[in-house]
Amino acid sequence: MPTQTDYAKAVQVLHAGGVEFIIVGGVAAILHGLGYTTYDLDVVYSRSRDNILRLVETLSGYQPYLRGAPAGLPFRFDARTVRNGLNFTLSTSFGDLDLLGEVAGVGGYRELLPHSKEVEAFGVRCRRANLDRLIQMKRAAGRPKDLEVLGQLQALLEERRKFPDISPQDPK
Amino acid sequence: MSEPYPPHQPQPDDLNEDVGLAPADAYDPVINAYKKDVDRTILRENLKLSPQERSEKFVSFMKSVHQLMEIAARERNR
Numbered sequence: 001m002p003t004q005t006d007y008a009k010a011v012q013v014l015h016a017g018g019v020e021f022i023i024v025g026g027v028a029a030i031l032h033g034l035g036y037t038t039y040d041l042d043v044v045y046s047r048s049r050d051n052i053l054r055l056v057e058t059l060s061g062y063q064p065y066l067r068g069a070p071a072g073l074p075f076r077f078d079a080r081t082v083r084n085g086l087n088f089t090l091s092t093s094f095g096d097l098d099l100l101g102e103v104a105g106v107g108g109y110r111e112l113l114p115h116s117k118e119v120e121a122f123g124v125r126c127r128r129a130n131l132d133r134l135i136q137m138k139r140a141a142g143r144p145k146d147l148e149v150l151g152q153l154q155a156l157l158e159e160r161r162k163f164p165d166i167s168p169q170d171p172k
Numbered sequence: 173m174s175e176p177y178p179p180h181q182p183q184p185d186d187l188n189e190d191v192g193l194a195p196a197d198a199y200d201p202v203i204n205a206y207k208k209d210v211d212r213t214i215l216r217e218n219l220k221l222s223p224q225e226r227s228e229k230f231v232s233f234m235k236s237v238h239q240l241m242e243i244a245a246r247e248r249n250r
Contacts (some may be wrong), residue, residue, distance in 0.1 A: 004238045008231055030230045033218035035211075037237060105193050119223040122231075128223065132196035139200075140193065151206025152215075157196060159215050169222035 003039065005095025010041045011122040013094065017058025020046035020109060022116045022127040024137060031121050031128045034152055040096035046109040047101050052082045062092040105140025106133060131157055
């Protein structure tokens with residue numbers, strides 16, 4: 001059975017720790033209006049030295065561990081590990097968290113930042129990737145399992161264009 | 173016997189062109205096949221909500237999904 005991720009807690013923890021991150025993937029799609037289920041939170045994080053330190057310090061109290069790896073590995077989620085790696089699929093005490101240093105076709109935090117927007121969600125102000133970029137990311141990933149979601153995302157894009165005033169609380 | 177279609181000879185311009193990412197609304201027949209089954213009434217209802225309301229709805233929905241999964245798992249183990 002998939003882990004029950006506490007999405008609000010995950011976003012609030014990262015926000016409270018001052019971590020620079022952008023929500024992408026399924027949760028970002030949901031924040032745009034998709035009706036969808038997802039079991040983890042995907043975020044693109046800034047690879048700046050300061051941000052890596054903040055990220056490590058923030059998550060240190062939540063038992064970050066490599067998701068699906070056997071227990072007991074000498075894994076340490078520290079600044080060196082993050083600097084030496086790039087993308088991490090973690091399990092934490094608040095659920096499953098994917099930390100992405102780069103996303104296929106889009107790049108890293110710096111490249112995605114102009115294509116993201118700050119919104120109020122999960123009780124805090126956080127950044128969400130724009131709908132256009134989400135579609136491009138999903139397409140660039142080239143996974144057959146994303147095709148259904150891509151259909152929904154394109155339909156969502158069409159609906160927003162067809163009814164430009166439908167989201168007064170979330171203007172484009 | 174000659175080939176029906178001669179192989180494409182890449183031109184220097186083709187090789188140097190950076191095609192970048194296709195626009196989000198680029199036509200793809202496979203994605204289109206999925207798109208025709210999308211229930212747009214749900215999308216329109218969700219679009220009327222704020223991102224905060226969407227996040228609350230999602231959290232509540234996922235709680236229900238997990239409750240159902242737990243019930244199903246218990247029933248299987250009976």
